[in-house]
Amino acid sequence: MVQRMIQEEKRQLRDLQMDCLDEWVTHYRSFSGEGQCAAYIPALEKANPFDLGICIIGPGGTVIKSGDWHVSFTLQSISKVISFIAACLGRGISYVLERVDVEPTGDPFNSIIRLEMHKPGKPFNPMINAGAITVASLLPGESPQNKIESLCTIIESIVGKRPTINEAVFQSEWQTAHRNRALAYYLKETGFLEVEVEEALEIYLKQCAIEVNAEDIAMIGLILAHDGYHPLRNEQIIPKEVARLTKSLMLTCGMYNASGKFAAFVGIPAKSGVSGGIMALVPPRSRQEVPFPNGCGIGIYGPAIDEYGNSHAGVMLLRHIAEKWDLSIF
Amino acid sequence: MVQRMIQEEKRQLRDLQMDCLDEWVTHYRSFSGEGQCAAYIPALEKANPFDLGICIIGPGGTVIKSGDWHVSFTLQSISKVISFIAACLGRGISYVLERVDVEPTGDPFNSIIRLEMHKPGKPFNPMINAGAITVASLLPGESPQNKIESLCTIIESIVGKRPTINEAVFQSEWQTAHRNRALAYYLKETGFLEVEVEEALEIYLKQCAIEVNAEDIAMIGLILAHDGYHPLRNEQIIPKEVARLTKSLMLTCGMYNASGKFAAFVGIPAKSGVSGGIMALVPPRSRQEVPFPNGCGIGIYGPAIDEYGNSHAGVMLLRHIAEKWDLSIF
Amino acid sequence: MVQRMIQEEKRQLRDLQMDCLDEWVTHYRSFSGEGQCAAYIPALEKANPFDLGICIIGPGGTVIKSGDWHVSFTLQSISKVISFIAACLGRGISYVLERVDVEPTGDPFNSIIRLEMHKPGKPFNPMINAGAITVASLLPGESPQNKIESLCTIIESIVGKRPTINEAVFQSEWQTAHRNRALAYYLKETGFLEVEVEEALEIYLKQCAIEVNAEDIAMIGLILAHDGYHPLRNEQIIPKEVARLTKSLMLTCGMYNASGKFAAFVGIPAKSGVSGGIMALVPPRSRQEVPFPNGCGIGIYGPAIDEYGNSHAGVMLLRHIAEKWDLSIF
Amino acid sequence: MVQRMIQEEKRQLRDLQMDCLDEWVTHYRSFSGEGQCAAYIPALEKANPFDLGICIIGPGGTVIKSGDWHVSFTLQSISKVISFIAACLGRGISYVLERVDVEPTGDPFNSIIRLEMHKPGKPFNPMINAGAITVASLLPGESPQNKIESLCTIIESIVGKRPTINEAVFQSEWQTAHRNRALAYYLKETGFLEVEVEEALEIYLKQCAIEVNAEDIAMIGLILAHDGYHPLRNEQIIPKEVARLTKSLMLTCGMYNASGKFAAFVGIPAKSGVSGGIMALVPPRSRQEVPFPNGCGIGIYGPAIDEYGNSHAGVMLLRHIAEKWDLSIF
Incomplete structure (x- = not known):
């Protein structure tokens, strides 16, 4: 089964002409100025507000990254x-x-x-x-x-x-x-x-204050996407019931008091932090013609946050990808 | 594609030994006494608190029903x-x-x-x-x-x-x-x-005060499941964006102030009314070994409601089915 | 007793050089521009924001008036x-x-x-x-x-x-x-x-929408001051218990959500309306050297109201008089 | 002036047949069982719920006491x-x-x-x-x-x-x-x-946690009654403006969220504590035929408190005295 996933992922990524991700990051990075870094924690205020990075990991091991995915930030x-x-x-x-x-x-x-x-x-x-x-x-x-x-x-x-x-x-x-x-x-x-x-x-x-980067949280998202099972290590890390409960909480409450709007217009479980991180995930779904039909984990970093506390450019980028690749769980 | 759906549904339903649905309805009907019919509207209070019915409709046209699915009630x-x-x-x-x-x-x-x-x-x-x-x-x-x-x-x-x-x-x-x-x-x-x-x-x-029965709302649920497309009439009734938005609202806000618990333990978009109806739906998903992998609409009627305003036996029945058939969208 | 009151009042008013009241009205009228007439009722908005009038009535029948005391307004x-x-x-x-x-x-x-x-x-x-x-x-x-x-x-x-x-x-x-x-x-x-x-x-x-002028409400205030007894008509209009209860309510709740500040800095029972009226009163008290030791009723009209809904110039005038004549009940 | 006060107080107290105070304390003490000592502070819970004491001090130095006025309690x-x-x-x-x-x-x-x-x-x-x-x-x-x-x-x-x-x-x-x-x-x-x-x-x-008894707080009340002036020591302890402001606060906010009811039915500035103390006061007023026309300070102790946090028997006793002696400031 993992073999099948890997093959599917490879084929799709070839079709995707993955350089579109770089284009999108560059485009949405320019909106960072509409948000600002959290001011109440001095260490957060020192972040570069125009950083924007993303990492997406598929269950077959495919990892696609763009922008400042490697920058460390705290989980918040x-x-x-x-x-x-x-x-x-x-x-x-x-x-x-x-x-x-x-x-x-x-x-x-x-x-x-x-x-x-x-x-x-x-x-x-x-x-x-x-x-x-x-x-x-x-x-x-x-x-x-x-x-x-x-x-x-x-x-x-x-x-x-x-x-x-x-x-x-x-x-x-x-x-x-x-x-x-x-x-x-x-x-x-x-x-x-x-x-x-x-x-x-x-x-x-x-x-x-735990430090991570976008790739780390993409991997955590991936494990949640797969009901707690680590598809790369072939190991059940989190019981399925806990993973499901967690995903429902992320969807209904994960994006501060913009959670409803995020569910409506992005439509995937996600949790944000005021440091600018967003940990999101896509459970497997049956839209066969789209990228990552077997789900994926997504990590985003963009420290300029909006009025709700969510990465401003990060949410825009995620919404764009969700629409283009039809990621919504609904 | 519809042909494939019909074949899949037929095979699954044969495997399911559908009489289990009757058993479940009978079992959960017995919990109706823990709820009670809405008292503040005289017409609702006259309902039979032990009524319990369900109708599930698949995109291939399969309809499975049990109990008091034919009883009329108001949408509320x-x-x-x-x-x-x-x-x-x-x-x-x-x-x-x-x-x-x-x-x-x-x-x-x-x-x-x-x-x-x-x-x-x-x-x-x-x-x-x-x-x-x-x-x-x-x-x-x-x-x-x-x-x-x-x-x-x-x-x-x-x-x-x-x-x-x-x-x-x-x-x-x-x-x-x-x-x-x-x-x-x-x-x-x-x-x-x-x-x-x-x-x-x-x-x-x-x-x-619009009157429906469980089959009617199952059909509405089915159309939402399929992003507004009527799979039996081959017609787009509701634009996809509206359907998606509606489903997200049902998931985050549909079950009164037990919506979070319902998302956590049932995990599908649903909307209830104090008359005891629940309109639910399952979008297509990639768990191939389960019933209705291409999604379905679900209508439930059970007028004895719980403290939140949701059908008491109806929620229990739906949770049981969601667990048995792995319906969760997460 | 009324004879004694009349004599006392006459003596004090002579001493007071009552023209000071006119001066004060003129002075505080100039602050009316800091408030504005209630806008949500068209008829109120048409009032002249620079109107300011006052009437004070003592239990011996002394009436002193100044400014626009005769202008009709609604009780609100x-x-x-x-x-x-x-x-x-x-x-x-x-x-x-x-x-x-x-x-x-x-x-x-x-x-x-x-x-x-x-x-x-x-x-x-x-x-x-x-x-x-x-x-x-x-x-x-x-x-x-x-x-x-x-x-x-x-x-x-x-x-x-x-x-x-x-x-x-x-x-x-x-x-x-x-x-x-x-x-x-x-x-x-x-x-x-x-x-x-x-x-x-x-x-x-x-x-x-009942119409009154400052003199009318001064008279009502006077009757409350005297525990419901009409000192001029020698008749108990309101039972003492009701009058006392009413006065306590005016003091704790009478000036909208500035009641606490009014009690603190003016210190007498009063009730205001958004039309710019203030009905206030001074119960008898033992500060013998001040005007109206046997109490009085006070009516004020000044339609430019402050953020709380109280006559802006009216409150200022009343505070000034209360300080000058030591009217506080505390 | 103090001489006059002393004479007045003595005459009134003779007329009052002061043993009525003992009767009243005995009577209202029996209602203590309807309240209970504050449980959340262990030291308070150990108080005797049937203690009830009162001390009243006039500006001429008259002190009348009854019951458990000497018991120490904390101010709270x-x-x-x-x-x-x-x-x-x-x-x-x-x-x-x-x-x-x-x-x-x-x-x-x-x-x-x-x-x-x-x-x-x-x-x-x-x-x-x-x-x-x-x-x-x-x-x-x-x-x-x-x-x-x-x-x-x-x-x-x-x-x-x-x-x-x-x-x-x-x-x-x-x-x-x-x-x-x-x-x-x-x-x-x-x-x-x-x-x-x-x-x-x-x-x-x-x-x-400052310890006092009913006599101590009666004395503080007396000084407030007289606008901060200590009539026995002939000294201004508290500026008049501060004393007035304080008295207004006691009246509008002093008896927890029963302050409005206390103002309505007792009608004097007072402050209670969950240890069962009530510090009250009567400003001078012109009802010449009543006890303490020149005002007084009142201290009460009764540790069984009501649902609001006020001494249950203490409030009843104070209300009775206020009615009998016409203490209300309104």
């Missing part, structure tokens, strides 16, 4: 996806879902209102900060260090190298995480946070 | 999907989206809070009442009567017969639509309602 | 006070308070959020629109006409002439009362509105 | 009044009011919603926790210790002895102040908190 909110997976692996889905729901909210990612309005204050989903901090506290391991290690181990098992934590970014966020502390203390009071607040924040902010 | 919130489609057909997507967003909210369907909290008060999506009333006002046609007719015409073009409006249900809702009137007057003040309030309510409540 | 929100009194007279305090609370909110006068956030949706006080519409429905009388008459009768018993309703203002508001209709339908659904919505709105909007 | 929210005064003394009223408004909210004392809903997040008043933590950060002094000392110095200047801080209560609250930390971090992010969060909390929680 993309880590919420991996943390949710790790918590489900360590505690079981039902244990995790007793502490965090899976409903989209329409609210900004750092909103606190809903915790008070809806008793008893269970966070609505793991993709907003309140839910992500809760999930961070559920990671397997006794100490913050162990919990972060459990996360890095999953990433290593997928991308093949152990990621590092950008200490400067972590320190920068740690000093200014007032709103996240407000959320965490609120969750502590309502009983949804299992560890101490400062521990939960250390875990959460360190997971946000 | 399922009409929001068809109304949104009709408004997009009549006014264009961009015109409609200037007046209603496509973001899920996490709020109850009749919530008014967000209209005041988020200036200038644009409804968040067409699947909550505020958005649906706005969309009803955008339907093509000069009078309420014309607007309703435009809706019925679309339904007729899909299911092959013109639907009727249950006047008793309409009158019953018209008398008690205090909350909907509150929403509509609020929208009038903020300028999002283009017609008079009482006209908008007449349109909205009449569309809610 | 000031009617909420009189309507609350009339409802208490007709139904009893406890009956009324089962349907409306007496807690300030900090929200805009036309806010609807709290009705949904706080179950079961009892309006927080009679000075915001939601509470005032509820109270209007509780007025004594079978028909809207009777209910309005009961209000006019109270006013007549105080000011000595029957007030008229400005039909043009009523019609103007009736056509554009979308937000008030939204509030009223919401209240109808939650069961707090005893009459039909359109009836409640007719009553409420007609009471808003 | 009553400290918000003194802290606000101290901040105004140290920084000036306008500086303080740039950081905290004076509008009542209708929300629970520990609500966080409004900080996000109303940009830029200025706390609505100093009597809710968000405002009180902000004010604590504004106290004069460089260190938390200095700031607390400035508070104790004001109390000492009024009651004549330096108060102590109950270290056990402070430690108990410090450990469990999750919600207050959430508020403080939120305020830090929005820029309203001038010191570090942990410092602000130390100040705030230590001020809450």
